[in-house]
Amino acid sequence: MQAIVNGLALTRISPNVLTFIGLIINTGAAVLFGFANENNYVRMFVYAGLVIIGAGIFDMVDGRVARKTDQVTIFGAFFDSVIDRYSDVVLFFGLLVFYARGNRLFYVFLAAFVMITSLMVSYTRARAEALIGKCKVGFMERPERIVLIILGALFDRWGAMAPVLWVLAVLSTITVIHRIRYTYVQTSxxxxxxxxxxxxxxxxxxxxxxxxxxxxxxx
Structure with a gap:
């Protein structure tokens, strides 16, 4: 990973560009989810999981490149956070389209619910930290979500994505409730x-x- 960071630093590429490339790659994974069907979904999901891994590399190196090239800015942190939210949404939207095309209405709602709770996990932390400084409580943050989606995609041959969505729905909701309670206690x-x-x-x-x-x- 450090070798990748060093190579990118030599190009003097903007870390914001790396962040946006990660979004584009995740969009490609979402397209693979959306175009999957009952005949090819195993192969398409594996491809999508591998693409998400590739996007994760950009998620991991953009901040390091910024520090390596002395391009750390307040806007860069803001931009990275905003693009991460788009990356989350686009992946779940791809799954939503997949289930909708397969007439699996219940999982359409479940994917939509997970999409909402993933945003609320991030929003509750951002809003709380505007009031109390730090709010890092809770488990289901973005790295955990991405790992679970990758596992669900790579092992959906055995039906892994459905339980992954359930785990995401439950733990994300618990995380949101935990942060609401923590903020209530801290602001009381x-x-x-x-x-x-x-x-x-x-x-x-x-x-x-x-x-x-x-x-x-x-x-």
Missing amino acids: HMAPVQTTDPLALAAEREATGNVQPHPTSAL
């Missing part, structure tokens, strides 16, 4: 939030002595 002693201004605007007002809250719309 805090004063109510007086403003929803971005931190940059709040810092500017403090520096200029203007402490009047600026009217903003809530998220």
